[in-house]
Each structure stands twice: as structure tokens, then as C-alpha cells.
């Protein structure tokens with residue numbers, strides 16, 4: 001009989017303030033994103049300093065190379081199509097088309113996540129969002145609707161119950177999956193039984209846990225960054241151009 005190894009850890013549900021993916025202030029649609037340098041009382045104070053964290057999330061529909069960067073077309077959380085997320089290298093070095101597509105950067109249907117994007121101050125009525133630092137960008141290889149579905153499970157009260165089928169145990173004796181820190185179990189036996197089902201979902205939930213673990217309602221310089229170790233992240237790919 002094969003040994004099933006499942007990740008397990010003590011229960012620690014850690015949901016940071018404002019970290020629900022449905023929160024339209026933390027995760028604004030394009031229409032609510034701030035304009036660079038313009039005080040709005042929510043994202044930017046009178047001196048243009050950030051008042052809190054924010055993050056644009058959208059589904060990638062198309063990718064285009066620009067002379068010194070790229071432009072990705074995405075659909076935002078409220079279904080607005082063709083929002084252009086624009087990145088330009090500061091040093092003017094070309095990003096090569098072959099490299100971009102060869103590395104699967106522009107993955108249609110994947111979720112693009114951008115921290116602290118701004119509308120272009122020179123053209124705030126356009127459909128462009130500007131991002132200048134590749135460590136603020138990440139591509140999550142899952143559909144946005146999948147992430148939202150897990151988000152809703154995480155925030156529902158039932159997430160404090162054992163998620164194994166036909167089990168209704170809840171309370172302080174629960175353990176959590178150490179892979180995603182979202183799925184909870186009453187026992188190792190139930191976790192092991194659920195693992196074949198949870199295995200794939202665990203990756204989606206783990207991608208989500210990066211957001212739910214943070215407090216989004218304040219701003220502490222220099223702000224959030226994505227970790228360097230996500231092989232699918234755009235940041236990792238872009239860093240490879242810095243040779």
C-alpha cells in the first residue's frame with residue numbers, strides 16, 4: 001500500500017485586515033486605481049505618499065512587447081476588458097520578443113497581480129496602468145475565478161471546519177494543511193483521505209495565502225514585494241534580463 005505524505009501543521013488561521021480578494025479598496029478595479037502623484041484620500045495622501053497597500057488583479061487576455069518593456073491586456077475584477085498594464089525598463093534595454101514568449105510570460109487566462117500600480121498622470125483617462133518595478137508584478141498560473149472561489153471558501157465560516165467530506169467537526173482541535181494554510185482537518189486520517197482531492201486545490205490556495213496573510217490597511221515603506229522563489233512569476237523572468 002502506497003504511503004501518502006501530506007503536509008500538516010497546527011491550526012493558525014491568519015487573515016490580515018483588508019485581505020479578502022473581494023475587498024474593492026485593497027483590490028481595486030481599474031476605475032478606482034489612483035493616479036500617480038494625485039492625492040485621493042484613500043491611496044495617496046497630500047504629499048503623494050501611500051496611505052495604505054493596494055493591488056490590482058486581473059486575468060491576462062493578451063500580451064504585447066514594447067521597445068523597452070511590455071504591455072499586457074487584462075480583464076479587471078469588475079469585468080472591464082482591455083486594461084493595459086505597462087512595464088518599462090528604466091535602463092532602455094530591449095526585452096526580446098522570443099525570450100518573453102519562449103518563457104511563457106504572457107500566459108492567456110492566468111492571473112496578473114500588480115502591487116501599487118498607478119494610472120498615468122499624463123493621461124489618466126486612458127486604459128493604462130503603469131508599473132515600474134518588476135518585483136511588484138506576479139503571474140499566478142491559475143484563473144482569477146479559481147482564486148476567487150478559494151478566497152470565498154477561506155472567508156466562509158465553514159473554513160473553520162474539517163473539510164473532509166461528511167465530517168462536521170470544528171473548533172480548537174483542528175489542524176491545517178501546511179501547504180496552503182487554508183484547508184483545515186480534524187485529524188491526520190481525514191487529511192490523508194482528502195489529499196488526492198485537495199492536492200491540486202492546495203496550489204491555488206497557497207497562491208492565495210500570500211494575500212490573506214498581510215495587513216493591507218496601512219502602509220509601511222518600502223511596502224510589499226513578491227517573493228523571489230516563484231518560478232512562474234514574471235519578476236523572476238524579468239530579472240533574467242538584467243544580466
Ligand SMILES: [Zn+2]
Pocket residue numbers: 162163164167168169185186187190
Ligand atoms: Zn474530519
Ligand SMILES: [Zn+2]
Pocket residue numbers: 177178179180181182183198201202203205
Ligand atoms: Zn493545502
